[in-house]
Amino acid sequence: MTMAEGDLDTQGWQVLDRAHYLHPFTDHAGLRQTGSRVAVRGEGIYVWDTEGKRIIDGLSGLGCVNIGYGRRELVTAAAEQMLELSYCQSFFKTTHRTAVRLAEKLTSMLPGHLNHVFFQSSGSEANETATRLARRYWDLEGKPGKKLFIARELAYHGSTHMAASLSGIPPMHYAGGDIPLSNVHHIRTAYQYRHGAGMDAAEFGVVAAGWLEEKILELGADNVAAFIAEPAQSAGGALCPPETYWPEIQRICRKYDVLLIADEVVMGFGRTGKWFGLYKYGIEPDIMQLGKGITSGYLPLSATVIGDRVADTLIDKGGEWAHGYTYSGHPTCCAVALENIRILDEEKIIENADATLVPLFKAGIESFADHPLIGDARCVGLMGGLEIVKDKKTRESYAYEAHIGDHCSAEALKRGLAFRANGDTMSLMPPLITTPDQLAEIFAIAREALDATAKHFGVTA
Known part of the structure; x- marks a missing residue:
């Protein structure tokens, strides 16, 4: 969908957003510095923003968009x-x-x-x-x-x-x-x-x-x-x-x-x-x-x-x-x-997800256990978490002020994946209609984001 002539551009929407819309669970002072990502359209497992960027919704919204976007x-x-x-x-x-x-x-x-x-x-x-x-x-x-x-x-x-x-x-x-x-x-x-x-x-x-x-x-x-x-x-x-x-x-x-x-x-x-x-x-x-x-x-x-x-x-x-x-x-x-x-x-969406996607998802989550940042990789069904730690042997966490989870989330978003930071645990909850190929792409981007985060924080294998 293209914006109608005369519609606001991204910056214009961000100005209105800052002026009037208080978001849930948000540091609004920080948001004033960065501006919001303005979503405009969704289809399947994807959401597009006003910049035309396509994002894989690895979170199903907030664990809710189970059958994907755009079902007429x-x-x-x-x-x-x-x-x-x-x-x-x-x-x-x-x-x-x-x-x-x-x-x-x-x-x-x-x-x-x-x-x-x-x-x-x-x-x-x-x-x-x-x-x-x-x-x-x-x-x-x-x-x-x-x-x-x-x-x-x-x-x-x-x-x-x-x-x-x-x-x-x-x-x-x-x-x-x-x-x-x-x-x-x-x-x-x-x-x-x-x-x-x-x-x-x-x-x-x-x-x-x-x-x-x-x-x-x-x-x-x-x-x-x-x-x-x-x-x-x-x-x-x-x-x-x-x-x-x-x-x-x-x-x-x-x-x-x-x-x-x-x-x-x-x-x-x-x-x-x-x-x-x-x-x-x-x-x-x-x-x-x-x-x-x-x-x-x-x-x-x-x-x-x-x-x-x-x-x-x-x-x-x-x-x-x-x-x-x-x-x-x-x-x-x-x-x-x-x-x-x-x-x-x-459409047997849940049964098909359980038979096909859940085993792939489990294997994908567990494949991160050897990543230098990940202390624990856990999942049930199509919900998984990758817990970032400073020291894998002692299980020491990063200081809150490091915001390492937020950094990893931002790295993923730059690459086209919504990858949620729950503290320092990176969470995935993809829609139930995700395909195996799309799931592979999700994990590939997640790994790139974790690698970039490790490099930024000076962590090596």
Whole structure:
């Protein structure tokens, strides 16, 4: 697409951007110096900017554009729904067919006890809903003392007050608002490279799960409402737990009657190579959250899926549940989600990715283990992380002030790849429709970027 005559050039858009648009998770003083990259078009796994540069989106947006950019079927689904029913609120005993169809579809894809769905617009809102559900459940069950939530270090659950409190990324707690809230407690996560040296994966998985039991006993089981965790952690640096971790977590939650909340906002809809992370790891949550890939990022939508244990109590004992959002179950968002799920299903995108791409992705990630900058190379499904270290023997990290991850990200972008720095872990989450040849190109650029970064910082093999 060419810009219309008289349209702004890149510098003009950057001037307006600096003047008016505050970006999320951004150093705005730094942005004023560099200017934003202005995206204008997307197709498949590529995004083009106002300079005509084509970028491979190695991040699927933010782990959401699973079926790639430019699928006209989703545009058609949105347009047809807007013409038929552009908006419908879900308050005052009102419903509409598209939300009902999507709720039924989602529950049909999940384990049999997950039978009720509450819709929101973002993962942050879904996590707010989940925590309010858990508190309300225990109040109705006559255990109002169960008010505390346990989450993990390096977790990401969103940016609203409660969701940011649940998140275990320290800079989020410095952003104002007395975060984390006092009813949230954190434990170490299943990060074997940093916390499990000398243990095999199976042993470490059990040890890491045991940190939850220790915290429950410290706080008192009668005070703990729920444990919330992502099946695997994306923003924390592509942290992938051993196979022994989740069965032990589940056993501990059941032993102490603590609700288990699985945040699948990133992992859902194929990221692990399965439709949902719970199928990859054998998780049976009381509550789970979905988002991002539910519409492949084409429209904002999230879902909180509620197990029968919690839903039955809420419905039978709860009276009016005074919680909701103006855009809960927005018709157009639900229509796009239904079409997105149809495409994923009928084109076997997740199954094909699992069979073809996931083995290639795993081999590609692991091929970086010998790079002089990389201390750990880890992945699950189509999410991988390459952790940069200063000393591979001691696992010493670079000082924060070095911003080595940011430097590597910039080197990759110059070469045409969006390659995210989560601290000093370089993360990849390519769209599920990536081809083997495109995947090879992604890894080739990633290696070039790491080589250039090593040269800049004076690192040799």
